[in-house]
Amino acid sequence: MDSIKRRNFLKNAALGSVATVIATSTQAKMVTPSEVEGPFYPITPQKDKDADLTKVDGKDGVAKGEIIVISGQVFDQHGNVVEDVTIDLWQANSFGRYHHPHDNSDAPIDENFQSWAILQSGKQGRFKFKTVMPGAYPLGASQQRTPHIHVKVGKLGYESLLTQMYFPNHPLNEKDGLFKRKSKEEQKMMTAKKLSKDGNQYRFNFVIERV
Ligand SMILES: [Fe+2]
Known part of the structure; x- marks a missing residue:
């Protein structure tokens, strides 16, 4: 390659890499992956959500188990925050039992655990809730579901999202x-981030897709 050709080649290569960076930065973000609803979406009316x-x-009592706080934000696929999103979540109690008439496991029911919440994302798409670490539960004779929280996320003008939230480094994750x-x-994307090593605070963001 002579020196002029070489200079042009380098110039084009440099322009090419700039173009790649621009294309990447405007690319849509990955939407939170969806997951099945499972059999225990609440069917018993409940006032306190x-x-x-x-x-x-x-x-007067408090739910049994490890108390955790999960906060986060809702974004669209372009990174814009989304306010007034409905976040409908339900989970097993700390013993791995759902408050659902079809859950006939032997694990105890915890009458002080609310088990179901419906929240709205507020300013900057932020939300926060306090709960207990869900227990693992058996699935058939030989499997276990790793701890998870079921969530439905929806707002008019956006694709509704049905997903499950997991917890970092749980030994059952890799077997689930x-x-x-x-x-x-x-x-x-489906695993909450622990905000401090010894604390009980987690962060989880949702990315939903504008229709
Ligand atoms: Fe479940």
């Missing part, structure tokens, strides 16, 4: 049939 699942209105079939990138 607020952001503190560790207490039930009218009862649903978690295992997701790609590493999907698993990462």
Whole structure:
């Protein structure tokens, strides 16, 4: 390659790499992966569906288990925050039992655990809720579901999202049939981040798609 050709080649290569960077930065972000609803979406009417699942209105006790706080934001696929999104979540109690008439496991029911919440994302698409670490539960004779929280996320004008939220470094994650079939990138998006090593605070962001 003579020196002029070489200079042009380098110039084009440099322009090419700039173009690649621009294309990447405007690319749509990955939407939070979806997951099956499972059999235990609440069917029993419940008045108290607020952001503190560790207490039930009218009862003095506190839910059993490790209390955790999960906060985050809702974004669209272009990175814009989305406010007034409905976040409908339900989970097993710390013993791995759902408050659902069809869950006939032998694990105890915790009357002080709220088990179901419906929240709205507020300013900057932010949300926060307090709950207990869901227990693992058996699935058939030989499998276990790793701890997870079921979530439906919806707002008019956006694709509705049905997903499950997982917890980092849980030994059952890698054995969980649903978690295992997701790609590493999907698993990462579906796993809450622990905000401090010893604390009980987690962060989880949702990315939903504008229709
Ligand atoms: Fe479940």
